[in-house]
Amino acid sequence: MALTLDDVRRVAHLARIAVDDAEAGAALGQLTRVFGLIEQMQAVDVSGIEPMAHAQDLVLRLRPDVVTEGDQRERFQAIAPEVDAGLYLVPKVIE
Amino acid sequence: MSNATLKELSLKLATGACSSVELTHEYLNKINRLNNDLGCFITVDGERSLAQAQAADAQRSAGRAGPLTGIPLAHKDIFCTQGWLTTCGSRMLANFVAPYDAHVVERCSAAGMVTLGKTNMDEFAMGSSNETSYFGPVRNPWHRETVPGGSSGGSAAAVAARLAPAATGTDTGGSIRQPAALTGICGLKPTYGVVSRYGMIAFASSLDQAGPMARTAEDLGLLLNVMAGFDARDSTSLDRPTEDYLRDLPRSVAGLRIGLPQEFLAAGLAPDVQRAVDAAVAEYRKLGATVVDISLPNMGLSVPVYYVLAPAEASSNLSRFDGVRYGHRAAEYTDLLDMYKRTRAEGFGAEVKRRILIGTYVLSHGYYDAYYIRAQKLRRLIAQDFAAAFQKCDVIMGPTSPTTAFRLGEKSADPVQMYLSDIYTIAVNLAGLPGMSIPCGFDGGGLPVGLQIIGNYFDEARMLNVAHQYQLATDWHLKMPPGIE
Numbered sequence: 001m002a003l004t005l006d007d008v009r010r011v012a013h014l015a016r017i018a019v020d021d022a023e024a025g026a027a028l029g030q031l032t033r034v035f036g037l038i039e040q041m042q043a044v045d046v047s048g049i050e051p052m053a054h055a056q057d058l059v060l061r062l063r064p065d066v067v068t069e070g071d072q073r074e075r076f077q078a079i080a081p082e083v084d085a086g087l088y089l090v091p092k093v094i095e
Numbered sequence: 096m097s098n099a100t101l102k103e104l105s106l107k108l109a110t111g112a113c114s115s116v117e118l119t120h121e122y123l124n125k126i127n128r129l130n131n132d133l134g135c136f137i138t139v140d141g142e143r144s145l146a147q148a149q150a151a152d153a154q155r156s157a158g159r160a161g162p163l164t165g166i167p168l169a170h171k172d173i174f175c176t177q178g179w180l181t182t183c184g185s186r187m188l189a190n191f192v193a194p195y196d197a198h199v200v201e202r203c204s205a206a207g208m209v210t211l212g213k214t215n216m217d218e219f220a221m222g223s224s225n226e227t228s229y230f231g232p233v234r235n236p237w238h239r240e241t242v243p244g245g246s247s248g249g250s251a252a253a254v255a256a257r258l259a260p261a262a263t264g265t266d267t268g269g270s271i272r273q274p275a276a277l278t279g280i281c282g283l284k285p286t287y288g289v290v291s292r293y294g295m296i297a298f299a300s301s302l303d304q305a306g307p308m309a310r311t312a313e314d315l316g317l318l319l320n321v322m323a324g325f326d327a328r329d330s331t332s333l334d335r336p337t338e339d340y341l342r343d344l345p346r347s348v349a350g351l352r353i354g355l356p357q358e359f360l361a362a363g364l365a366p367d368v369q370r371a372v373d374a375a376v377a378e379y380r381k382l383g384a385t386v387v388d389i390s391l392p393n394m395g396l397s398v399p400v401y402y403v404l405a406p407a408e409a410s411s412n413l414s415r416f417d418g419v420r421y422g423h424r425a426a427e428y429t430d431l432l433d434m435y436k437r438t439r440a441e442g443f444g445a446e447v448k449r450r451i452l453i454g455t456y457v458l459s460h461g462y463y464d465a466y467y468i469r470a471q472k473l474r475r476l477i478a479q480d481f482a483a484a485f486q487k488c489d490v491i492m493g494p495t496s497p498t499t500a501f502r503l504g505e506k507s508a509d510p511v512q513m514y515l516s517d518i519y520t521i522a523v524n525l526a527g528l529p530g531m532s533i534p535c536g537f538d539g540g541g542l543p544v545g546l547q548i549i550g551n552y553f554d555e556a557r558m559l560n561v562a563h564q565y566q567l568a569t570d571w572h573l574k575m576p577p578g579i580e
Contacts, residue, residue, distance in 0.1 A: 008452065015410060015455040016417070017448055018436035027452060033511050034453060040399045041469055044476070051471030052478060054301050054331075055287035055527020061330060075194045081424035088419050091431045 003032050097125055097257040098575070101166055101314040104260055108155065108165045115155070115165030119148035119209050122167050126212065126258045129579075134233045135253040137172050138180045139212040147209040154207055163321060164207030169259040171250050172213040173220055174200050174305075175294040179210070183296045184218040184228040184246075187416050187423045187442030197294025198326045199263055199305050206321045211259050215249030218444045219413065220270055220298045222246050223516045226507050227446040234503070235278055236576035237542055241500035244274030244516075250308050251278040256579050261309040261318050265295060267302045268401050269495075269520025272532040275308055276495035276545020279534045279574060281562065282308040283315045286552050287527035288333035290319075291326030299408035300331075302401075302524040311572055312533060312562035316340040319555060335553075343560035349383030351561060354488030358394040359519060365498045371536030371544035372494050375565065379492075382564060387488045391480040396473050397522035398514055403457050403470035404525075409447075410454025416442060449510060478526040485551045490561055494519055495532040495545035519547060529555050533562045534571040543574070 008028050012019045019027065073086055082089040096104075096113065107113050123141045130136050144167065151165035175181050175193035182188045196204065204210070217227040225233040225248025233248040235241040236256040243252040247264030251274035254262050264271040266284035275282030283306045290305040297303060307318035319340045326332045353376065360369065376386060418424035418438030425437035443451070457466035484491060496516055506513040523530040528549055535546035546565075550558040566572050 007456070011452050011456045011459065013436075014459060015451045016414075016432070016435040016439055017443070017451065018433075018440035027449065030449060030510055031452060031456075033509070034402060034449070034514075037511050037514065038399045038402055038453075038457075038466065041396060041403070041466075041473060044393075044396065044473060046469055046472040046476075049472040049475055051468050052475035053471060055478075055525075056331075056333070058288075058331065061327075061334075063327065072194070076420070079190075079192060079194065079421045081418060081421075090419055091428065091434055093431050 003028060003035060096121055099260065100311050101163065101260050101309060101317050102311070104166050105162050109160070115148040115151040115209060116145060118165065119144050119167050119211070122211055122259060129256055129258060132234065132239065133236060133252055133256055134215055134231050135249045135256065135258055136169070136212040137182055137184070137215050137230045137249070140179060143178070144209055144211055151207045151209060161206050163317060165209065167209040167211045167259060168203060169211045169214045169250060169253050169262040170200060171247050171262065171264050172216055173265050173296045174263060175296070176200050176210065176213065179213060181213065181296070182230065184216040184230060185442065185444065185447070186229045189229065189423065191422050193294070195294060198291035198328065199295065199322050202321050202324065208321070214247070214253055214262060217246035217248065218447050219296065219409070220246040220265055220267055221409070221446050221450055223269070223273055223513050224501070224506065225249065226503065227444055229444060232503055235500045236579055237279060238500065238540070241502055241542065242277065244277035244496070244500065246270040247308065248274050251275055251280055251282070254278070254280045254308055254310060255576055257575070261307060261314055263305060263322070264308045265303055265305045266524065267299050267405060268524050269517040271306050271308060272495050272520050272530055272545065272547060273517060275532040277500040277543065279543030279576070280308060280310055281312055281315055281531065281533045281572065282306065283319060283531040283555065283558070284523065284529060285319065285323065285555055286529045288331050289323050289555070291324070291329040291332045293326050293328040297412040299405040300412060301408060302405060312559045312566055313341065313344060315531070316344065316559045338556060340556050340559055343556045344563045346560045347383065348379065348561055348564045351379070351384040351490065352387050352488040353379055353384050354387050354389040354484050354491040356389050356391045356394065356484070356491060356493060358391050359493035361395070361518070363497045363515065363518070364494060365538065367538035368494050368496070368498060368544050372492070372546055375535040375546045376492060378565060378568060382568060389484040389487055389491065391484060391522065393473065393476045393480050394522050397477055397525055398518055400470045400473045400477065400525060401521045402453065402514060403466050404474065406450040406454030407458050407467055408454070410451045410458065413447070413451055446510070474525045477522050481526045481528060490558060491549040493547050495547040499538045499540070499542035499544060523549055528552060529558060531558055531562060533565065534574070536571055
């Protein structure tokens, strides 16, 4: 499988990272090298093997459905780029 | 005094030979003198450290001191520390003051330990040389033109240069063990789930694990006793009975079965590294251990598997950095999408972007089965190799890193070369096993070599015993970088 410049641009868009042409070109070269390494995986027969998502086969713990954290809005918003009246501000998305 | 171990400092504080304030002053002075050259710390805040030291001294006067009360340590800048900058080595978080403490930081503070500062690291823990940090590289105290390894490079170099008696680190693919090896100190990555990840900025959540970095195996145990423990705020934290990781230190290693995987003698292993590791194994034989040849046939696949799984998890974890709630936001943008894209283009460095792109690609429509699911299947094969090996041996030994410290810039042009420097450590994370590195000699250029010790699940106490017995018989861990008094 050969990666193309369009793949790099598409993936960068999905990842919400702006790339100009020079960056996309450089990324293509390096990602091609990395995928050369990753392709080694294809040599092994993996039929019948269960995927391992996690180091321990854990069952997710459940806890009682009660409030454990108090209101931290002011503390958390003190470090936000832009807030007003307890709301995070972003550029307008709805006209 | 800054050459003392945690154990020795604990004794000095207990007998009143020094106070925590005096000790903290001494380390801060040393940091002040050497940090410009070495780049170990991103943030130092002497006033805060001294206030903590005063509180520790008061605790001791009140008769409420524990073994580590008043002892300073450095935290990797991946751990949230309330009131301190927590940058994760990134421009994205260059202005981020954490609103809460990580579990590990909380535990260390509760034990009365003093925070000396926040250590430099590869950006978001992605790197093996500390060169991807937004705040500049860390230099290896043994040779200033070489790297300290990474990603916990600042922690490792700080401990090696005696700027801190111990430090915290994190290890996703070798980030505690490889820098420990390259700087001649000790580092332990516990079994996945032993130390809470709460407040530890996530890179690859199924692999990330925090652990201690120090100068002796005994010190690692002292610190692990503080760091380990159940925490309901991390869904992968294991609810197990509390252990004393020092309990087995005095045990003899006679009869210990050491597994030597043939795959650890792969091409690319530096002859000097192999010599030092062979000599360490010979020392263990003298101490009564036996050697068993084992095989980890799928180990060669661990690097490719890791570079699918870790970037996949990272691309998901790092999607939270969007310029809305905290961290960097681009100054100029046209609309919301443009704001996200510019914020992330400016906030992340080249290696982090590369991994996000890899991760996004392998998770994208049409590629998920071929890459992500296949990698997870191979992960199981790698874990099964270890399970089979531990039928025949108690611990596995080999080199931590194929080479000693390499020169700054030597591998930064080629990501694949850089990735291969974790070839001996990554499989341990994929399996979730505990692994450690201890100093076992030097190469011809005077750079330290690390011996990797891999244990079965929850065998940390046994591994520390094995390392401690070696350190009673040898003095590699006592060697000091030149020019460090």
